[in-house]
Amino acid sequence: MNHGFLIDMDGVIYRGTEAIPGAADFIEHLDEQGIPYLFLTNNSAYTQLDVVVKLRKFGIETSTEHVYTAALATAEFVSQQKPDGAAFVIGEGGLLNALNQVNYAISSEHADYVIVGEGRTMNFEGMEKAHRLIANGAHLISTNADTWCPTDSGPRPGCGAIVALLEAATGRKAYHVGKPNPFMMRLARKKIGLRTDEVTMVGDTMDTDIRGATDLGFHSVLVLTGSTRRQDLAMYPYAPTRVVDSIADLVPNHRGRRAA
Numbered sequence: 001m002n003h004g005f006l007i008d009m010d011g012v013i014y015r016g017t018e019a020i021p022g023a024a025d026f027i028e029h030l031d032e033q034g035i036p037y038l039f040l041t042n043n044s045a046y047t048q049l050d051v052v053v054k055l056r057k058f059g060i061e062t063s064t065e066h067v068y069t070a071a072l073a074t075a076e077f078v079s080q081q082k083p084d085g086a087a088f089v090i091g092e093g094g095l096l097n098a099l100n101q102v103n104y105a106i107s108s109e110h111a112d113y114v115i116v117g118e119g120r121t122m123n124f125e126g127m128e129k130a131h132r133l134i135a136n137g138a139h140l141i142s143t144n145a146d147t148w149c150p151t152d153s154g155p156r157p158g159c160g161a162i163v164a165l166l167e168a169a170t171g172r173k174a175y176h177v178g179k180p181n182p183f184m185m186r187l188a189r190k191k192i193g194l195r196t197d198e199v200t201m202v203g204d205t206m207d208t209d210i211r212g213a214t215d216l217g218f219h220s221v222l223v224l225t226g227s228t229r230r231q232d233l234a235m236y237p238y239a240p241t242r243v244v245d246s247i248a249d250l251v252p253n254h255r256g257r258r259a260a
């Protein structure tokens with residue numbers, strides 16, 4: 001039977017600036033065997049090329065067609081809903097670039113959507129503009145609902161937290177495009193050209209990776225190198241298909257470089 005993988009990055013492939021042992025071996029194994037895969041990330045700050053360059057630093061050689069981000073899914077969503085529209089963006093290069101590719105204008109005057117992505121460029125002036133555009137009828141969209149992001153020096157507020165501020169201020173609810181939204185999960189499956197029961201999602205986060213896979217009927221593997229500890233599993237009404245200590249456990253034995 002055909003099979004392939006959707007692979008989360010943060011907490012699966014790397015943690016901060018550290019590569020997780022076995023990650024490069026697993027990707028080499030997929031490439032050698034011709035097994036389809038896609039890196040699937042909710043981080044909308046980076047372009048596909050940014051991700052490829054970042055992965056190279058962790059010893060992983062891949063190419064842009066193996067990368068799909070919440071920025072790309074968000075651009076796809078708005079272009080399907082309102083082709084050739086305009087958006088006001090609180091976000092970074094990955095999101096701006098994705099919107100540009102679907103012929104979206106970026107404007108702080110007239111916007112069909114206020115789109116919030118991951119990043120560190122948020123300021124109060126931008127939040128004021130966003131608030132007023134939403135009050136004038138723009139729809140509030142976020143690339144992802146993650147309320148915090150891990151960094152080298154500890155957690156920082158994520159896209160979901162910034163959106164929550166705008167939700168509270170405007171009384172409007174955001175639409176979140178990234179994992180676990182089936183919109184993004186389904187687009188990712190189509191990109192690797194497989195059927196639902198041929199796809200395995202590998203991730204470290206129950207609310208996004210494992211929830212998304214469960215909703216779509218994909219297989220799922222939870223790795224314990226990221227945001228979830230084994231004892232956390234009991235809190236969730238859904239469970240991954242399989243739990244492993246790390247991505248190294250998915251590398252076949254014959255490759256011989258299994259890491260602890």
Ligand SMILES: [Mg+2]
Pocket residue numbers: 008009010011012203204205226
């Ligand atoms: Mg992760």
